[in-house]
Amino acid sequence: MTTLQRTVGAEVTRVEGREKVTGTALYAYEYPVPDALYGWAVQSTIPRGRVRAVDAAAARTLPGVIAVLDSGNAPRLHPTDDPELAVLQSADVAYRGQIVAAVVADTFETARQAAAAVRIEYDVDDHDCELTDGDPRIVVPDTVNGGYPGHTENGDVEAALAAAPVVLDATYTTPPEHTCAMEPHATLAVWDGDSLTLYNGDQGPWMTAAKLAGLFGLPEGAVRVVADHTGGGFGSKAVPRPPAVLAALAARAVGSPVKVAATRQQMFTMVSYRTPTLQRVRLGAERDGRLTAVWHDALQQSSTLAPYCEQTATPARTMYAAPHRRTTHRLARLDVPTPSWMRAPGEAPGMFGLESAMDELAVRLGMDPIELRLVNEPSVDPESGHPFSSRNLVACLREGAARFGWAGRDPAPGRRREGRWLVGTGVAASIFPAITWPATATARVEPDGAFTVRIAAADIGTGARTALTQVAADELGVGIDRVTLDIGRSAYGQAPFAGGSMGTSSWGWAVSKACRALAKRLEESAGAIPPGGLEERADTAEDVAARREFSRHAYGAEFAEVRVDAVTGQVRVDRLLGMFAAGRIINPRTAGAQLRGAMCMGLSTALHEGLEVDPRFGDFANHDLASYHIAAHADVRDIQAHWIDEHDDELNPMGSKGVGELGIVGTAAAIANAVYHATGVRVRDLPITLERVRAGLPTP
Numbered sequence: 068m069t070t071l072q073r074t075v076g077a078e079v080t081r082v083e084g085r086e087k088v089t090g091t092a093l094y095a096y097e098y099p100v101p102d103a104l105y106g107w108a109v110q111s112t113i114p115r116g117r118v119r120a121v122d123a124a125a126a127r128t129l130p131g132v133i134a135v136l137d138s139g140n141a142p143r144l145h146p147t148d149d150p151e152l153a154v155l156q157s158a159d160v161a162y163r164g165q166i167v168a169a170v171v172a173d174t175f176e177t178a179r180q181a182a183a184a185v186r187i188e189y190d191v192d193d194h195d196c197e198l199t200d201g202d203p204r205i206v207v208p209d210t211v212n213g214g215y216p217g218h219t220e221n222g223d224v225e226a227a228l229a230a231a232p233v234v235l236d237a238t239y240t241t242p243p244e245h246t247c248a249m250e251p252h253a254t255l256a257v258w259d260g261d262s263l264t265l266y267n268g269d270q271g272p273w274m275t276a277a278k279l280a281g282l283f284g285l286p287e288g289a290v291r292v293v294a295d296h297t298g299g300g301f302g303s304k305a306v307p308r309p310p311a312v313l314a315a316l317a318a319r320a321v322g323s324p325v326k327v328a329a330t331r332q333q334m335f336t337m338v339s340y341r342t343p344t345l346q347r348v349r350l351g352a353e354r355d356g357r358l359t360a361v362w363h364d365a366l367q368q369s370s371t372l373a374p375y376c377e378q379t380a381t382p383a384r385t386m387y388a389a390p391h392r393r394t395t396h397r398l399a400r401l402d403v404p405t406p407s408w409m410r411a412p413g414e415a416p417g418m419f420g421l422e423s424a425m426d427e428l429a430v431r432l433g434m435d436p437i438e439l440r441l442v443n444e445p446s447v448d449p450e451s452g453h454p455f456s457s458r459n460l461v462a463c464l465r466e467g468a469a470r471f472g473w474a475g476r477d478p479a480p481g482r483r484r485e486g487r488w489l490v491g492t493g494v495a496a497s498i499f500p501a502i503t504w505p506a507t508a509t510a511r512v513e514p515d516g517a518f519t520v521r522i523a524a525a526d527i528g529t530g531a532r533t534a535l536t537q538v539a540a541d542e543l544g545v546g547i548d549r550v551t552l553d554i555g556r557s558a559y560g561q562a563p564f565a566g567g568s569m570g571t572s573s574w575g576w577a578v579s580k581a582c583r584a585l586a587k588r589l590e591e592s593a594g595a596i597p598p599g600g601l602e603e604r605a606d607t608a609e610d611v612a613a614r615r616e617f618s619r620h621a622y623g624a625e626f627a628e629v630r631v632d633a634v635t636g637q638v639r640v641d642r643l644l645g646m647f648a649a650g651r652i653i654n655p656r657t658a659g660a661q662l663r664g665a666m667c668m669g670l671s672t673a674l675h676e677g678l679e680v681d682p683r684f685g686d687f688a689n690h691d692l693a694s695y696h697i698a699a700h701a702d703v704r705d706i707q708a709h710w711i712d713e714h715d716d717e718l719n720p721m722g723s724k725g726v727g728e729l730g731i732v733g734t735a736a737a738i739a740n741a742v743y744h745a746t747g748v749r750v751r752d753l754p755i756t757l758e759r760v761r762a763g764l765p766t767p
Contacts, residue, residue, distance in 0.1 A: 071546055074537040075721065078656040079547065082533045083296070083526070092296045096253040096328050098266040103255060103324040104133055106317040107178035108310070108333065109168035109185050111160045114685040115194040115371075115402040118158040118167050118187055126181040131173040134321050135185060138167070142319045144312075145284045150372045151405055152282060154312045160189065161372040162404045163684040164336025166309055171317050171325055194402035196685030198343055198368045202399055205366065211376040211396045212412055213500075219384055219450065222391030224349075227360035231351030235428045239348065239420040240752045242677035243687070244341040245334070246409050247697055249528075250298025252338050253328040254314035262289050263315055269294035269555075270305040271564025273523040276557035278307050279315060292557040297527045297565075302408030304527070305566040308338045335690035339407035340678060342367045342377050346420035350428050351391075356439045358389035363421060366397045370405040374398065377406070378413030382498050383421050385618065388445035403685040408566065410668060411728035414499055415735070419672075422495035422736035423751065426743065435478065436494055436740070437464050437624075448618035456617035456717035459648035460496060463624040466711060467646030468494075471626040480747035488630040490641075491745025495736035497623035501650070501724040502569040505608035507560035508577035510539065510585040513600045517551070518543055520582065523562035524554040524574040529727055530657025531570055537653060538575045538721060542582035561606075568621070568725020571653060573607075576719040580605035617717045621724040623647035625666065625733040627741040636761030638742055640670055640703045643734065647710045650724035662708035662730040669734020671698035677754050 086092040111118075123135035141155035154166050168185050172178035208217040228234055255266040263283065269275050272292035280290040297304060314327035329337055344367050351360035365379035380394035409415075429436035444461055447454055468474065476492060477483070483490040508522040520539045526532040532552055540547040553559070563573050584603040589596070628642040643666050652658045675696040678687040689695045708730065715722050735753060743749045748763030 071544065073541045074547055075541050075653055079533055079537055079654055080656065081530055082536050082552070094250060094296050094298060095255060095266045095268045095294065096326060098255055100255055100257055100324045103326050104171050104173060104321060105175045105178040106314055106325045106327040107170045107182040108166045108313055109170070109182050109187065110333065111163055111165045111167045113160055113189050113191050114163045114196060116160050116189045116191040118160065119190050120188040121168055122186040125184040126170055129177060129181050129184065131177040132181045133171045133173065136169045136317060136320055142316055144282050147282055151309060152307060152312050154309050154316055162370050162402055163686040164404055166313060169313055169317055171321050194685060196401050196403050196680060196682060198345065198366070198399055198401065200345060200366055205397050205399050207395060208374065208376045208398050211378045213378050215378050215381050217376065217396045218394065220393045224360050224362050224391045224393040227391035228349060228351040228362065231359050232354050233352045233431055235350045235424055235431060237348055237424055237427060237751060239346045239423055241344045241416040241419060242753060243343045243406070243680070244409060244672065244676045245678060245695060246301040246303040246340070248299035248301055248303060251329050251331060251334055252304065252308055252310045254311040255324060255326045256314035256318040257324040258318050261285060264291045264293065265311060265315065266293045267311055268297045268304055270297065270300045270525050270527055270566055272525060272555055272557040273560065273562045274564050275307045282312065283315065294525055294555040297525055300527045300565070301410040302412060302566055303338045305408055305564040310337060331692060332690050336404045336686050339405060341409035341412070342369065342406035344379050344416045346379065348420050348424040350424055352428060352432065354432065356432055356434050356442045358387055358443050360391040361387065361389045362393045364395045364397070365417065366399065368399045368401050368403060368406065370403055371400050373405045374400065375405060375407055379417035382414055382417050384450040385448050386421065386496070386498060387443040388449055392449065401685065410665070411499060411731045414728070414732045415672065418495070418497065418732045419735045419753065422733055423739055426493065426740040427749065437468055437473065440464060440496060451618055453616050453618045456619045457713055457715040458620065458622060459711055459713055460622040460624065462711050463622055463646040463648050467624040467626055467644060470646065470709060471644045473626065480744050485630070487633055489633050489745040490628065490630045491741045491743070492626065492628045493737045493740030493744055494624060494626050495733035495740060497625055497729050497733035499568055499621050499725065499729045499732060501572065501619035501621055501718060502567050503576065503611055503719055504563035504569055504573045505606070505611050506562040506573045506577035507604065507606045508581040509602055509604045510581040511600055511602040512585060512589065512596055514596050514598055516549065516596065518545065518549055519551045519553055520578055521553045521559045522574050522578055523557050523559040524570060525565040526554060527565050529565065529661055530654060531565065531574070533657060534571050534653040535574055535578050538578050539582045542579050543586050568728045570725070572719050572723050572725060575721050575723065576607045576610065577605050579720040580607060615717065619718060621647065621649040621726070621729045623729055623733060625737040627737040629738060629741040629745055631742060631745045631760060633764065634767055636757035636764055638674055638755055638757065638760060640738060641705065643670065643703055643706045645708045645730055647708065647726065647729060648713045649710060649726045649729060650713050650715045650718055651722040652710055653721060653723055658726050659708050661727050663706050665728065665730025666706055666708065666734050667698050667703065669731040670703055670738060672753060673735040673738040674698070674754050
């Protein structure tokens with residue numbers, strides 16, 4: 068084969084772009100399965116209690132209604148480690164919005180009408196849905212999301228704080244947030260005897276298939292998940308959620324294919340959200356800015372059904388050098404829907420608290436906030452003692468400052484004014500783990516010279532399909548037009564979900580290994596291809612396990628310029644600039660889009676998003692896109708994402724790190740710090756509403 072110019076690192080347009088813009092790309096709900104019926108969930112209207120009776124008489128009289136399911140007649144599922152998936156297995160109600168019944172009908176409209184006609188009687192218990200510190204039921208979990216310990220301690224934090232010349236002690240809060248993926252959760256379930264096919268909006272087809280097989284007591288491989296295209300997920304589709312289980316359960320019960328699609332309103336309680344946090348950050352420092360103590364405590368909530376605890380305080384363990392450190396996660400089990408992953412879980416809210424605190428400490432020290440971060444740069448991971456595979460935060464801060472125009476900034480707040488607008492700038496750092504999981508892939512060449520690469524990856528809009536095509540083409544030494552990348556199917560073998568910013572790093576390793584093996588066989592045969600073609604399969608489990616111990620993270624520095632109305636407190640973001648270090652960038656076009664989109668999402672966190680808990684029921688009052696506000700492109704005039712040329716040989720064959728979540732992590736703190744610089748008003752509670760800013764402004 069002739070070696071062509073390498074495409075990794077080139078701005079390749081999306082290989083599936085034409086399918087998407089012409090509407091031929093198939094999403095879960097659109098697969099043409101004959102005779103599919105429609106399922107509709109009936110959700111609990113109480114926050115806690117038990118279903119006493121289900122009156123489905125009126126629903127069953129409607130023409131086209133096939134079945135009404137509840138905990139008394141639904142097929143039985145096997146025990147699961149995720150109680151959220153035990154759909155219709157118990158009459159107990161743990162939160163408002165939990166699925167308590169379902170209707171199957173011959174049309175979407177009939178199913179919805181019949182579900183509204185089902186009458187549920189409850190035995191209602193007392194409930195508690197308010198996240199407050201001091202609750203005696205609050206616990207410190209042994210581990211939090213990601214398998215990290217819930218509590219860590221190094222040195223004597225309290226003594227170090229008592230002895231420190233400068234101490235900051237502040238509390239920050241973040242509200243619950245919803246993922247708001249463009250494609251609502253949708254599943255089409257088809258049974259063939261004891262084999263199940265799920266057409267599912269999915270971030271991890273192979274992992275979903277394994278979970279559903281266990282749930283239905285089926286052997287490995289008996290469940291096939293198809294997710295050729297998925298319209299976003301932001302973590303909510305990384306594992307199966309109740310709508311997918313309901314579709315499979317209903318199809319099993321009626322013996323026909325069943326479609327289930329959640330409405331936008333249903334998604335606000337049915338498919339997870341980001342937990343609210345109450346964070347107390349204490350920093351002790353010498354007068355030259357060197358940290359002596361870091362104490363980060365995070366209180367969060369979960370449902371009584373499942374004990375999900377986010378890793379909010381983990382960035383404080385590794386971000387800055389300090390001899391004395393303590394981090395604690397505390398969890399309140401309340402009568403509320405179950406939170407789970409949302410883009411950059413843990414790091415996004417946790418770094419808002421830590422990076423806001425670092426800015427406050429810089430102000431107290433009379434020190435430039437970039438310089439404060441530079442003097443606390445660790446030489447090794449402060450928590451593990453492992454060397455960094457690469458850590459270019461300093462370069463991000465310096466290069467980002469130069470591009471942003473940080474030099475000459477007057478540190479005093481409220482000095483720059485343009486008419487009625489107060490203008491300020493802020494900075495914050497970003498961090499996200501560089502994770503790699505085992506995966507399998509196959510690479511095949513046909514007698515006509517066409518290549519097909521198969522892996523159970525998922526492209527949720529990130530451009531993963533394109534990046535993996537580039538990796539495959541380069542390893543095979545051919546143009547990308549000769550490579551077809553086939554993804555989104557669990558049958559292709561083990562592969563992690565598209566989450567944790569580990570997708571391309573994990574899948575790409577397997578694709579690289581399989582294609583390299585195939586290229587070697589072709590080289591050995593002088594390019595001759597037998598009539599049956601050639602195929603190579605690769606598994607990276609041993610490769611991943613054999614990696615040396617390093618602290619692997621991606622880093623960034625984010626800069627914001629805001630203007631604040633001096634009378635109303637309205638905040639507008641004029642500029643966002645991010646400078647990132649994320650290993651080798653496979654495709655600058657798609658990576659840049661991910662980073663800018665994440666930064667826009669961070670802006671949304673900073674200024675707009677917040678679910679309002681209804682104290683009567685524990686669910687959310689603003690459960691639609693009319694009252695839950697998310698940012699759009701018009702909310703920032705100029706947004707730029709840049710990266711340094713980072714080489715890291717301790718990651719994977721491509722030298723790549725994930726970028727999907729890195730961009731969101733520091734944005735909210737950068738904006739909050741810019742608001743302080745513009746006004747002198749420190750807002751520690753997200754979102755930064757005009758009421759919160761105006762409360763600190765001087766009376767005109």
